[in-house]
Amino acid sequence: MKKIIIAAAVAAAVPALAHADVTLYGSLRAGISSTKNSTNNYTSTFGVDDFGSRIGFKGNEDLGNGLKTIWQVETGLSMDGTSGFASTDSGKLASRESFVGVEGGFGKLRVGYLTDVLGDSESTDNLYGPFRDNMGTGFPLYEATDVFGAYGDSRFKNGIRYDSPDLYGFNLTAHYGAGESQTAGQMKQGDKVGLRLAYQNSGFFGSWAYAGAMNTKGGSNSSTNRIEGGYNANNLYLAATYQWVTLYGNAQALPGIASLTPTIATGGNKLENQTWAVNLAYAFGNFKPSIVYSKRGDAKVDGVRYSLGATQWAAALDYTVSKRTLLQAGYGQVKENRDAQFANGHAKDTSSTIWAMMKHNF
Incomplete structure (x- = not known):
C-alpha cells in the first residue's frame, strides 16, 4: 500500500516539475599555483588550489502581463577540499548571490544576499586567482585590499536591490542593505547603500558607482566612489578604473601601525586615498593575452599622509578550449x-603568485 501511495505522489509531482523553469548551473575552477607572500614567509610554495568555484540553482515563473517571478540560490565551493576564501564564501548554502524577486517592464526588484554595485563595476578585473593568494597579486588594488580592510566588491546582506531597464544604453541600480541592529544610546550602524549609473553601446561602456556604510564613526559615513570606462569589441578589450575612498576604522588593529611616524591616534580613524587600474586584452583565435x-x-x-600605497601588475594567457572550458x-x-x-x-615588500588553472562552466 505504501508503495502505491509513493508512486502516486511521484506521478502527481511529474507534471509540476515539467512546468517548473529551474536551471542547475555552476563554474568549476581548479589548478596549481606557487605563491610567495607573508603566509608562507616569502618562500615559494607550490599547491593545488580552487579559483572561485560555485554552483547554483535559478529559475522564473511567468505571472502574465509581462511580469515574472525570478529567483536564485548560489553557493561557493572549493575544488581542492579547503575552506575557500572565507567561511562566508564557501561551504555554506546560499553563500553567494541568492535572492527572490520580480521582473517586468519596470526592471528588476530583488530581495536577499545581492551583489553590490562595486562588484558590478570591476571592468579591470578579468583574471582568476588561487585561494592562497592572500595579497591579491592577480587583482587590481581597488578590490577591497585597502589598509582598513574590506568595504565593497562583494554582496550586501539583508539586501533590497532595484535594476532599471536599459534606456538608450543607460541603466540605473539602487541597493540597500539593512544593518538590523542598534546599540542603546547610539546611532544605528551596519546599514549600507549603493548607487550605480552605467552606459553601454557599440562596444563602449562606462559607469559610476557609489557604495556607503552608514555611521561608521558617529554620524560619519564610509564611502567609496568608482568610475570606469572602456571598449570591448573587435577582439580588443581595454578598460580603466579610478576610485577614491573615505573610510573610518580602527588603524590600531593593524599589527605594525605603531611603527609609523607620526604616531596614529587610537580609536576611530579616518582614511582617504585613491586607486587606479588599467586592463588590456586582445583575442586572436583561441588565445587571449x-x-x-x-x-x-x-x-x-x-589628515596626515603616510606611504601606505602599493603597486600591482599581472599578466595572463587564456586558451579557449570550447564554449564552456577555458x-x-x-x-x-x-x-x-x-x-x-x-x-x-x-617581512618583505613584494609578494607574487604564478598559476595555471582550468575553468568549466555548466
Whole structure:
C-alpha cells in the first residue's frame, strides 16, 4: 500500500516539475599555483588550489502581463577540499548571490544576499586567482585590499536591490542593505547603500558607482566612489578604473601601525586615498593575452599622509578550449610602499603568485 501511495505522489509531482523553469548551473575552477607572500614567509610554495568555484540553482515563473517571478540560490565551493576564501564564501548554502524577486517592464526588484554595485563595476578585473593568494597579486588594488580592510566588491546582506531597464544604453541600480541592529544610546550602524549609473553601446561602456556604510564613526559615513570606462569589441578589450575612498576604522588593529611616524591616534580613524587600474586584452583565435596594472596611492590617516600605497601588475594567457572550458596561466605581483609594509606587519615588500588553472562552466 505504501508503495502505491509513493508512486502516486511521484506521478502527481511529474507534471509540476515539467512546468517548473529551474536551471542547475555552476563554474568549476581548479589548478596549481606557487605563491610567495607573508603566509608562507616569502618562500615559494607550490599547491593545488580552487579559483572561485560555485554552483547554483535559478529559475522564473511567468505571472502574465509581462511580469515574472525570478529567483536564485548560489553557493561557493572549493575544488581542492579547503575552506575557500572565507567561511562566508564557501561551504555554506546560499553563500553567494541568492535572492527572490520580480521582473517586468519596470526592471528588476530583488530581495536577499545581492551583489553590490562595486562588484558590478570591476571592468579591470578579468583574471582568476588561487585561494592562497592572500595579497591579491592577480587583482587590481581597488578590490577591497585597502589598509582598513574590506568595504565593497562583494554582496550586501539583508539586501533590497532595484535594476532599471536599459534606456538608450543607460541603466540605473539602487541597493540597500539593512544593518538590523542598534546599540542603546547610539546611532544605528551596519546599514549600507549603493548607487550605480552605467552606459553601454557599440562596444563602449562606462559607469559610476557609489557604495556607503552608514555611521561608521558617529554620524560619519564610509564611502567609496568608482568610475570606469572602456571598449570591448573587435577582439580588443581595454578598460580603466579610478576610485577614491573615505573610510573610518580602527588603524590600531593593524599589527605594525605603531611603527609609523607620526604616531596614529587610537580609536576611530579616518582614511582617504585613491586607486587606479588599467586592463588590456586582445583575442586572436583561441588565445587571449591580457595584462592588468594598478596603483594605490599613499593615503591620509586623520589628515596626515603616510606611504601606505602599493603597486600591482599581472599578466595572463587564456586558451579557449570550447564554449564552456577555458585554460589560463599567469603571473602577478604586489609591491607595497614602506608604511604599508610595516603597518601590515609584512617581512618583505613584494609578494607574487604564478598559476595555471582550468575553468568549466555548466
